[in-house]
Amino acid sequence: MKFHEMSFEELEEYEAELLEKDDNYALHVSFYEEMYRRIYPLARKDKENYSDYLDYVRRFLVDYLIKYGAYLKMVYQKDDYTAESSLQKALKYDKQNPIAHYRLGFLAYKKKNYNKACSYFQDSLEYDRSYTVKEYKLNSDQLYYAHLYLTNSALHIAASSYEELELLPVNDNISHLPNLKISPFYEYLSQNEKYIEENAFYKVTEKEKTTCSRDKCDELFDEREINTLYLYFQDRSIQAAFNDSVIYLSPQSAEKLRYLLLKSSVENPVTRVMDGEVAINTFIQAMKRLRDKLKECGISDVIESVNYKEETAYYFNKTCPFVVMYRTDDVFEIDEYE
Known part of the structure; x- marks a missing residue:
């Protein structure tokens, strides 16, 4: 379906037909992306008449990108790469969306990219404080897991940094540094990882x-x-x-x-x-x-x-x-x- 070749009126008429295709997520994303592209300049020129319409289209677009983005390329099967790409795209339309940052944090953690995971979980918690759309705010369980994964990401970073520190050549000018122990990091990590594994579902x-x-x-x-x-x-x-x-x-x-x-x-x-x-x-x-x-x-x-x-x-x-x-x-x- 070449939405860019359709007139604005044809796109509006097609939306009712689109809702019957509720399992074709890629089609929904393509449609609402084109609608957003058409309405955005109109809303900039005439905010009073088009801002609500733009918000309506943005809501559907973000919804499909976050909830169903992982399924865009594969029928009924998740794909982590597609999920990450869709969540990143959702943030272009709603950059402070807590759930999008939350899910990106999990995907980064899964790939052992703890710096990114730490950043995403921090953002999810920070944005959640002032975010107003209830559907994408973190619930009590999600808040708990965001803090847990944030802590674990930071522990991974700290443990890795300490291991690199021990490999550095001794410098007489900083020989006064205390003899730190790495074992507590691993103990906390082990406990947290075990908890995450045993409570994953x-x-x-x-x-x-x-x-x-x-x-x-x-x-x-x-x-x-x-x-x-x-x-x-x-x-x-x-x-x-x-x-x-x-x-x-x-x-x-x-x-x-x-x-x-x-x-x-x-x-x-x-x-x-x-x-x-x-x-x-x-x-x-x-x-x-x-x-x-x-x-x-x-x-x-x-x-x-x-x-x-x-x-x-x-x-x-x-x-x-x-x-x-x-x-x-x-x-x-x-x-x-x-």
């Missing part, structure tokens, strides 16, 4: 929310309890399973399912607001696709519809137990869930 059921290691999550998923719905946000893909049936889900479908499992009830059903107040028909079609995917997995009739505030809404009817597993650094964190 959340495991959530109807009764409790706990943390566990990735190996433990793999074990739980491989040795599933019967008649239990599993939703597993793995490092590279997202899978749902029921008994012997396993399916792959797109990030948007998986997030809808997670929200339904953890947040919904007949009294508090899920509405189209979770999709940014899309058209009601678009929301209904997205929910139908999710229900059809669950049927492929051998489970049906667990998501029911209800009329809520004169619109169609949905809820999980709790007819089967569930287990949801996802990384503690997952940007789709449902921070209100207890």
Whole structure:
């Protein structure tokens, strides 16, 4: 789709059609990038009439770059390089976004680039103090992990610096320096790394929310309890399973399912607001696709519809137990869930 060849009016008309293609993340990014390019000069000339429109387009563009950027090149599979590139691009449109800095910190830490990780986690914490958009503020768990990874990054830097210091030739002019010990650095690092490994994932059921290691999550998923719905946000893909049936889900479908499992009830059903107040028909079609995917997995009739505030809404009817597993650094964190 060559959006740059379309008129502004054609682009506006195409947006409704685009919302039906909710799994094509690259298409969404390309579309909103072109819309932003067109509206930005108009907003500079006529702020009163175009600034709100520009903010609307920026919000969707940043949302796709942060939440789904890792999936742009590979269908339903994450890619760290693409994720980093997308997050960097998101910061061009929203340079103080705490979650974008937070996720870049994790990616840098994963590559053992501790200087970058330290900088990103510091920025995420600093910007979070004054950031006003709740969706991208750090919740209590994310604040904890940002501080933990920041501390560990600094310890890695300190340990590396000290090791280099010991290799330098002795200088008589600074021989008065104390005989520092490196062992405490390694002790703290070892303790923190062990904690990070053992608490890398959340495991959530109807009764409790706990943390566990990735190996433990793999074990739980491989040795599933019967008649239990599993939703597993793995490092590279997202899978749902029921008994012997396993399916792959797109990030948007998986997030809808997670929200339904953890947040919904007949009294508090899920509405189209979770999709940014899309058209009601678009929301209904997205929910139908999710229900059809669950049927492929051998489970049906667990998501029911209800009329809520004169619109169609949905809820999980709790007819089967569930287990949801996802990384503690997952940007789709449902921070209100207890």
